[in-house]
Amino acid sequence: MQRYPKIVRRNGKRYFFRFSLVQRMQHIILFTTVITLALTGFPLRYYNQPWAKPLYEFFGGIDIAPWIHRITGLILLALFLFHTGYWIYLFFKNRVGRLIREKALTVGNVIKEFFSMEMIPNKKDFYDLIDMFKYLLFFSSRRPHYDRISWKEKFDYFAPYWGIPILGPAGVALWFRDEITQYVPGIALNAFYIMHTDEALLAAIFLFFVHWYNVHYSPEKFPMATVFLTGYLSEEEMIHEHYDEYERIMKEEGLELEIISQNH
Template sequence: MRKYEKIVIRGAKKYFFRFSSHQRIQHAILFSCVILLALTGFPLRHADEAWAKPLYDIMGGTTVAPTIHRFAGTVLLILFVYHTIYWITLFYKNRVLPLILEDRLDPWTFVKAVFSMEMMPNLKDLRDFIHQWKYLLYFTNTQPQYDRMSWKEKFDYFAPYWGVPILGPAGALLWWRDEVTHILPGIVLNAAYIMHTDEALLAVLFLFFVHWYNVHYAPEKFPAGTVWMTGYLTEDEMIHEHYGEYLQVMKEEGYEAEIKPQH
């Protein structure tokens, strides 16, 4: 795996590494699939609305839009499996293999290794969550000092792990509805339709109002964040969003004298 500098200096400004090109490509495929699925799926869910038919026609109508929807759904499922294999491979290489080589692998060290991964929830996330609400309700003047991944980002990350297992099988039943009805009663398709469309609506609403606010709409980000393209955060973004990691990286890279206060 390519090694990235934790801090890059460009024009006397510091930029902090967040995501590799491999991870950014996965993210680009993910959001591209989600956008295509929304544009080709919601016009069917809301077919009686005035906007539905014009949008569906733009996406190719009944001859092309279903193919786009199924293609995007298939790619999304493949990406879901690929990413799962990707992080399991990294987990084995970076966490399990060293334990094996040091002859220290046992159930307890394995569990500790699992929860040492940066995306796994931990007690600090709970403390940060409580601290965040204290800050929002004016019980404290300081924000949490988030590490590399905050509880909000972990929630975003794990959302597909309950969304895709609902959307995927339900979508497959609707895709092969003729074959399914030879085996299962029609009520199964009714349930699949409700599961597929309601989960899709929930996902899109969350992405639009929560995820996109955090990464694009927030005052310090507007009109758009750039980390998904560049892989780096500015120093101000690091201080505001990941001050715990900011302190650690600045000390590790020899910039301790240049550390700025949290804001």
């Protein structure tokens, strides 16, 4: 983590560190595989739509597209496993390691550390959510001051993190439909089918409408938020979206006097 300065300056503007290279790589693999999976999967679910056949033909038709879908799915599953290993590694390296150094390694402390991880939803997210709707519904004129990861971003994160463990195994079961009946009744194949396609629909709607709104269509981001490429967020975006973290980092870097208020 030392390799990434918290704040960099370009053309007299401050940029705040957000995603490391490994994280950005994971995101790129995630969205290329998910888009490919959606494009090779939905023509099967919506086979009678006019766009379905041309799209499927583009991916090689019934002989090739299923294989693209399966191999891409395996890559996504591998990414899921890598990511799980990745955060467990970071958790042990940064947090459990610190507990060991401080000689405070107890089960209670480990659980406490686990729930204080930045991705885990917490009480503040709940109040932020309420504050956000208060602000949106004119009950308050102040945007909630989000910390490093807002509740919206946790939604974005847990959508795939909950979706892949359902989509992946269900997809593999439908792939090896003959062999799987050694372990599960045939009816389970029907359940897998519903789970695979409905979960995929949920994920697709979520990603292409909700997530893409947040990072592409929104008037504040249009045409595209660049943080997924650069790993850094502009000062303006930090003030708008992660004010708590902004204040904290500015203080840490000794820039307290230069903190800009949110309602400038």
